[in-house]
Amino acid sequence: GQQVMQIPQYQHVQEGEDFTTYCNSSTTLSNIQWYKQRPGGHPVFLIQLVKSGEVKKQKRLTFQFGEAKKNSSLHITATQTTDVGTYFCAAISGNTPLVFGKGTRLSVIA
């Protein structure tokens, strides 16, 4: 079945440093979504990307969908302790259900 590979698995950063997580698929995706799960919480929807090459920003977060619609990235500028959590990408390809990557767990050291 369709797989979505997400890297890195873990990332430890100093507060103020930037952070990026990547999501890759071997198949062309219809859309890709990003979620954040705080420790002890549940995944919360952040954004959906649909168009080839699309870039969306939410304050310090920048989301990008690759030109070939096979990869995506989430970049956080100047991380804060409130950014701690696990970031998941989730993708749809054709009529398949949403497939989640394994997530990137972000730790921010104050």
Added chain:
Amino acid sequence: KAGVTQTPRYLIKTRGQQVTLSCSPISGHRSVSWYQQTPGQGLQFLFEYFSETQRNKGNFPGRFSGRQFSNSRSEMNVSTLELGDSALYLCASSFIQGGSYEQYFGPGTRLTVT
């Protein structure tokens, strides 16, 4: 609008027993999906229901089943529980209109099998 609710929040069962988990989606959402989350496997898709019909099913054994009612509320059942079924079970609802498939997750049911 009220968010997705799941009951119970915590459950402890013994091997061989069965369990039923309940999910109430956001009002107006007709799609409900269930996921199993474990530290080793991440978020794994169980099944999706839309208007009382199962639209998609993940790679889980037949011991895992679900259903959706006319009011969009959904239940999932796990029979003959195994230790490996210990996990956080998450329900998510979606509006699914105009190409929007964003999922709104409930707080989950933490199932422990002993």
